[in-house]
């Protein structure tokens with residue numbers, strides 16, 4: 409699939425990836441952008457660049473609320489400026505204004521279950537929300553956010569048992585099916 413043509417440029421990013429920590433937004437987004445020869449933007453990296461600190465340090469020094477405000481600005485800027493692939497941080501959809509901004513964009517929700525999420529990021533020290541009791545935190549976070557991810561998604565892809573390259577294949581195939589502009593509610597769903 410290397411070198412495949414990118415979909416025609418929509419009025420916005422070619423794809424916006426949402427989902428919980430460990431869903432693979434950063435990994436799959438990077439691979440898709442490489443394949444398509446388009447830019448990749450990750451709002452966590454944008455916030456880190458703006459504040460000159462890691463996400464973990466921002467939580468420690470300024471707190472979650474401050475991070476969320478910076479994240480909302482980073483998402484708004486990426487949606488307005490970027491024409492490649494955008495990966496959001498897992499909690500970006502908690503902000504109602506951000507969810508409203510996502511309407512009409514090519515939003516892909518990468519689903520991940522608790523066990524896979526724990527396996528993929530449970531021991532990572534760079535995700536401040538998961539540092540204590542990652543399984544319980546991820547279970548609660550997935551339950552609370554699932555409706556929010558579903559609300560903004562035009563495409564839903566279950567990542568269980570799928571390697572990042574396979575997920576990237578499915579994202580590309582699903583985006584090719586989408587009308588422009590896409591229907592905001594899950595109009596393409598790829599289950600296990």
Ligand SMILES: Nc1ncnc2c1ncn2[C@@H]1O[C@H](COP(=O)(O)OP(=O)(O)O)[C@@H](O)[C@H]1O
Pocket residue numbers: 427428429430431432433434435436495498528529567570571572575
């Ligand atoms: N489909 C997948 N299957 C197995 N491991 C994955 C998958 N997607 C991502 N990972 C791994 O999970 C970890 C977190 O991935 P990342 O892309 O940072 O997720 P997110 O940005 O959604 O939090 C990385 O170590 C990555 O290699």
Ligand SMILES: O=C(O)C1=C[C@@H](OP(=O)(O)O)[C@@H](O)[C@H](O)C1
Pocket residue numbers: 427428429430433434452463496497498499500534535536537
């Ligand atoms: O789910 C969350 O609230 C968070 C997810 C992280 O991004 P990933 O989803 O890329 O891990 C990062 O934005 C921060 O640690 C908070």
Ligand SMILES: [Mg+2]
Pocket residue numbers: 433434435450452495496497
């Ligand atoms: Mg990420």
